[in-house]
Amino acid sequence: MKEPDLPPDEHGRLAELRALDIVDTPAEHAYDAITAIASHVAGTPMALVSLVDADRQWFKAKVGLQATETPRSISFCGHAVASGTTLRVHDARADDRFADNPLVLGEPKIRFYHGVPLISGGHALGTLCVLDRQPRVLSEEVERMLALLADQVVSQFELRRRNHELESQRAELSIQRRFFDMSLALLCTADRDLRFRLLNPRWEVVLGWSLEELAERPFLHLLHPDDVDRTVAEATRLAERKTPTVDFENRFRHRDGRWITLSWVAVLDGETFLAAAHDLTAYREKAAALAESEGRLRAIVETAADAVITFDGRGVVEQVNPTCTRMFGAGPDEIVGRPVSELVAPSHRDAPEARFDLDLEDPDRRSRPYEFPAIRRDGTLFDAEAMVAPFQLGAERRYTATVRDISERRRAERRQAEFVSTVTHELRTPLTSVRGALGLIDGGVLGPVSEPVAEYVGVALSNTERLGRLIDDVLDLEKMRSGQMVYRMAPEPVAALVDAALAATDGFAREHDAEVVVIGDVPAVEVVVDKDRMVQVLTNLISNAVKFTPSGQRVELSVEHAAERLRLRIRDHGPGVPAGFRDRIFQRFAQADGSGRRGGTGLGLSISKSIVDRHGGVLAFEDAPGGGTIFYVDLFAREP
Amino acid sequence: MKVLLVDDEADIRRIAELSLRNLGGHEVVAASSGAEALASVEGISPDVVLMDVTMPDLDGLAVLAEVRRRGLAVPVVFMTARVQPSDRERYLSAGAVGVIEKPFDPMTLHAALRRIVGG
Structure with missing residues (x-):
């Protein structure tokens, strides 16, 4: 037996067969009919439409046979396919190629075979064949009929192929249709009379009209009257082939009466306009709102009383407001693009405290204003103060400096300082002189003094002293009020403060026959304070305690240190703070009834509290166990 | 001690002079301004200069600076209103040997001055 050869185009042939997608499909009437006619025409009991696959032949249609396929190796058709020509086997037993073929020896005992190759797409895919159990010869007439029938099978193949193509086209169309339906763009086709033909459902969502309503009449009636001419003109440009596409905007009336701004792209395809539109309404409204808020912000920046300067991480100015150009007497071009440090007077450009373009990521550095002499374009100087805040623009870190001309404030401060010092002196x-003259009389330097005179000179003298303290206190308050009380903060050992306060009150305590004692140890820690001011506070508290302590009694001072808190306590053995006075004790000129006799000004506690507040501390009081009052000052302590 | 007393206020000069002379037994030469003090300081050659800080023409610090510039080692004590410790330090570092606060007690002025000068 000879197995069929593989044809030279086997690879392409199998590809063609796959593309036809016919093997293992159900029987079809057309093939069955052709096969039946072939069997009848040839007068053979068997006929087949056989397709030769890689290693089998499979029967699309069959007459007189049970099998649906056989191995290719024993197939007759394989030989017809290999040669691409009609294979005629008149007597298989007499043919070396087939004599011992199992299909010849056994069922279906083939003796006669006539197979016409089915050539489709240039390749022999199989055969239309007729078979018999006895040797035969076909007339030319019959052979020609079989050849025609084979052509019919091939026609069926072509038909099948076209069906495949149509189906895939339909699938593609249906995908396109789905895109069309779900598009967020407004898609449409329209006739030359500007009547919508095909609209995607998005139109209903955006315009509120049903698709039928939209397609009812030419859409011009839905357009904003101001946009009709423009729209017609654009359509005309397309229709007259003056341009392949147009790109424009117009407004459609929503069903609820609003105007919807659409941005269009349209082309003309034959007699049909194809167009896509986008709803710009929300975008436009947002843009308008943005422009408005930007305009508002700009107005704020431009009319700000302070100079506003933005600069980049290298300290190069990017933008300035009109106040800035006015303040520095320079055009924007003379500031923008240049280092922001050029606004600082040359004498201070090396001073870290004046350079508001350096160390900006240190929040500590940013939290307070930079004060510096600023230089105008013409070289004149003025006192300025800058606050700097960082902001992020895209990936870049930028900074906004708000610069204020504080020369007027400085002048006022100087005037105030002069006033205070003049008043002090005056x-x-x-x-x-009064104090001196009274002192001399009182001391008997000018001659003997009678007792009633001495008594009244004593009154005058003590009131002179009180007046002196009052002047000091009033000036202190004035300095605090005007913010020009200067605090020179430095770390000081607590013991040094206590010693200074004790020294300052020593004489006073002795006069009052009171003893000021320190209870326990003074911890070896430091506090960051203005030493003069804090000693003033302690002196004031000790003096008060001395004043209110009955003579012969002790005033006790103690210092307690726990974690970061340092508490200085001053305890008197006085009558305690009267209930009705507790709320007012830190107010100016507040004095409990009768305490005026003790020579106070009524300002000491108010001043002390201001000072302690400025140190971030607490000044308060509590009743002492067993009578008397404890005033205490809480400060932040640190190890030296 | 011979004291050169410098103050632009006549009343204060009178009181201080009386105190220093009558109570302390010091010899007192008074000057009513910084300029006057500078004009006479070498002729007087005082043991101590007791001087107001705030004066209309030359203030005490300027007088002190000039005195030192002339190579005079005479101790200088300032009298001034409202002395903060920081002011005291400033005066001392400028070369003063002490500070007496105004208003002063005329009964103890001479003693305070003597204590400062150590005489």
């Missing part, structure tokens, strides 16, 4: 000078 008030104290006569007081010194």
Whole structure:
């Protein structure tokens, strides 16, 4: 037996067969009919439409046979396919190629075979064949009929192929249709009379009209009257082939009466406009709102009383407001693009405290204003203060400096300082004379003094002293009020503060026959304070305690240190703070009834509290166990 | 001690002079301004200069600076209103040997001055 050869185009042939997608499909009437006619025409009991697959032949249609396929190796058709020509086997037993073929020896005992190759797409895919159990010869007439029938099978193949193509086209169309339906863009086709033909459902969502309503009449009636001419003009440009596409905007009336702004792209395809539109309404509204808020912000920046400067991480100015150009007497071009440090007077460009473009990521550095002499374009200087805040623009870190001309404030401060110092001097000078003259009389330097005179000179003298303290206190308050009380903060050992306060009150305590004692140890820690001011506070508290303690009693001072808190306590053995006075004790000129006799000004506690507040501390009081009052000052302590 | 007393206020000069002379037994030469003090300081050659800080023409610190510039080692004590410890330090570092606060007690002025000068 000879197995069929593989044809030279086997690879392409199998590809063609796959593409036809016919093997293992159900029987079809057309093939069955052709096969039946072939069997009848040839007068053979068997006929087949056989397709030769890689290693089998499979029967699309069959007459007189049970099998649906056989191995290719024993197939007759394989030989017809290998040669691409009609294979005629008149007597298989007499043919070396087939004599011992199992299909010849056994069922279906083939003796006669006539197979016409089915050539489709240039390849022999199989055969239309007729078979018999006895040797035969077909007339030319019959052979020609079989050849025609084979052509019919091939026609069926072509038909099948076209069906495949149509189906895949239909699938593609249906996908396109789905895109069309789900598109967020407004898609449409329209006739040359500007009547919608095909609209995707998005139109209903955006315009509120049903698709039928939209397609009812030419859409011009839905357009904003101001947009009709423009729209017609664009359609005309397309229709007259002056341009392949148009790109424009117009407004459609929503069913609820609003105008919807659409942005269009349209082409003309034959007699049909194809167009896609986008709803710009929300975008436009957002843009308008943005422009408005931007305009508002710009107005704020441009009309700000302060100069506003933005600069980049290298300290190069990017933008300035009009106040800035006015303040520095320079055009924007003379500031923008240049280092922001050029606004600082040259004398201070090396001073870290004046350079508001350095160390900006240190929040500590940013939290307070930079004060520096600023330089105008013409070289004149003015006192300025800058606050700097960082912001993020995209990936870049940028900074906004708000610069304020504080020369007027500085002048006022200087005037105020001069006033305070002048007043101090002017008030104290006569007081010194009065105090001196009274002192000399009182001391008997000018001759003997009678007792009633001495008594009244004593009254005058003590009131002179009180007046002196009052002047000091009023000036202190004035400095605090005007913010020009200067605090020179430095770390100080607590013991040094206590010692200084004790020294300052020593004489006073002795006069009052009171003893000021330190209870326990003073911890070896430091506090960051203005030493003068804090000693003033402690002196004031000790003096008060001395004043209110009955003579012969002790005033006790103690210092307690726990974690970061340091508490200085001053305890008196006085009558305690009267209930009705507790709320007012830190107010100016607040004095409990009768305490005026003790020579106070009523300002000491108010001043002390301001000072302690400025140190971030607490000044308060509590009743002492067993009578008397404890005033305490809480400060932040640190190890030296 | 011979004291050069410098103050632009006549009343204060009178009181201080009386105190220093009558109570302390010091010899007192008074000057009513910084300029006057500078004009006479070498002729007087005082043991101590007791001087107001705030004066209309030359203030005490300027007088002190000039005195030192002339190579005079005479101790200088300032009298001034409202002395903060920081002011005291400033005066001392400028070369003063002490500070007496105004208003002063005329009964103890001479003693305070003597204590400062150590005489």
